[in-house]
Amino acid sequence: xxxxxxxxxxxxxxxxxxxxxxxxxxxxxxxxxxxxxxxxxxxxxxxxxxxxxxxxxxxxxxxxxxxxxxxxxxxxxxxxxxxxxxxxxxxxxxxxxxxxxxxxxxxxxxxxxxxxxxxxxxxxxxxxxxxxxxxxxxxxxxxxxxxxxxxxxxxxxxxxxxxxxxxxxx
Amino acid sequence: xxxxxxxxxxxxxxxxxxxxxxxxxxxxxxxxxxxxxxxxxxxxxxxxxxxxxxxxxxxxxxxxxxxxxxxxxxxxxxxxxxxxxxxxxxxxxxxxxxxxx
Numbered sequence: 001x002x003x004x005x006x007x008x009x010x011x012x013x014x015x016x017x018x019x020x021x022x023x024x025x026x027x028x029x030x031x032x033x034x035x036x037x038x039x040x041x042x043x044x045x046x047x048x049x050x051x052x053x054x055x056x057x058x059x060x061x062x063x064x065x066x067x068x069x070x071x072x073x074x075x076x077x078x079x080x081x082x083x084x085x086x087x088x089x090x091x092x093x094x095x096x097x098x099x100x101x102x103x104x105x106x107x108x109x110x111x112x113x114x115x116x117x118x119x120x121x122x123x124x125x126x127x128x129x130x131x132x133x134x135x136x137x138x139x140x141x142x143x144x145x146x147x148x149x150x151x152x153x154x155x156x157x158x159x160x161x162x163x164x165x166x167x168x169x170x
Numbered sequence: 171x172x173x174x175x176x177x178x179x180x181x182x183x184x185x186x187x188x189x190x191x192x193x194x195x196x197x198x199x200x201x202x203x204x205x206x207x208x209x210x211x212x213x214x215x216x217x218x219x220x221x222x223x224x225x226x227x228x229x230x231x232x233x234x235x236x237x238x239x240x241x242x243x244x245x246x247x248x249x250x251x252x253x254x255x256x257x258x259x260x261x262x263x264x265x266x267x268x269x270x271x
Contacts, residue, residue: 002177010181017185020204021192033204036185040211043181046173047222049230052237056214059237064207064244071248072200079261084197093195101187108179116175118223127227128234136231143238150242154249160256 006046013039026072026080034065048122178219185212199251199261203244210240 002010016035023029037060044053072080108114132140185208192205214233221229251261258265 002174003172006173006177010177010184013181014184014188017188017208020208021188021196021201026198026200029201029204033207036208037211040215043178043215044218047178047218049218049222049233052218052230052233055234055237059241060207060211064241067244067248068200068203071252074252075200075255075261076259084262084264085195090195093191096194097187097191100190101183104183104186105180108176108183113179114174114176116223118225120225122222123225123227123230125230128230131227131231132234136235139235143235147238147242150246154245157246158249158252 009039009042009046013043024081024083026075027069030065030068030072033068034061037061037065049125051125051128175219175223178215182212182215182219185209185215197262197264199254199263199266202263203247203251206247207240207244210236 013036016032016039019032020029020036023032037056041053041056041061044050044056189205189209189212192208193202196202196205214236217229217233217236219229221227221233254266255261257268
């Protein structure tokens with residue numbers, strides 16, 4: 001059975017996920033998204049994987065959420081608060097969500113996952129480092145190249161071509 | 171440990187449902203990016219949970235890769251949104267239709 005910390009974390013995570021999508025202001029929405037990401041980091045701590053939790057905090061809460069916040073601030077003020085959606089589409093979306101949750105949930109409850117428990121000790125994070133440098137090293141290098149390429153691509157895409165900076169020579 | 175695998179999987183299913191709702195209903199590009207982030211986090215939670223209960227180090231390794239790739243995806247997605255905002259002065263995806271012909 002789940003304990004109190006787990007229940008509190010799941011309430012925080014799911015509640016702020018809903019708030020991130022439903023709050024009127026995009027700025028509050030992105031702060032609520034930070035709550036979701038932090039809650040997931042808490043789940044990682046509960047699952048005895050502190051290394052992934054710290055990585056999640058550093059990458060998601062530390063950089064991605066801040067990046068989203070700055071992008072929201074670049075957008076015009078009235079667009080941040082404007083909310084366009086039609087009612088019918090919203091009801092269909094909620095119905096789709098409930099169908100997904102109920103169908104997947106019932107399939108999972110019927111499957112053998114329910115009986116899986118473990119008493120074995122958690123995986124040591126040293127073995128993750130060993131994995132990275134032995135079995136997964138091509139993937140690690142490929143990931144570094146992908147990160148470099150995507151950040152360069154993002155910078156090139158977001159550059160303004162109509163503004164020319166005059167270089168001062170004097 | 172007192173938490174079982176099924177609890178984590180159910181939270182992950184709930185997050186997936188919320189993400190699907192956001193992707194299908196919202197027309198704001200940044201909100202759709204939020205929904206994608208929520209879905210990716212649900213997947214990461216599954217990876218780490220199954221890796222803990224097997225137990226195997228592959229779950230955490232794959233979760234780390236997934237987080238890094240998600241960071242790249244967000245950077246490119248946000249810059250695309252900025253470019254589209256500069257072209258249309260709007261972030262409503264119903265307005266981004268110059269590829270539609």
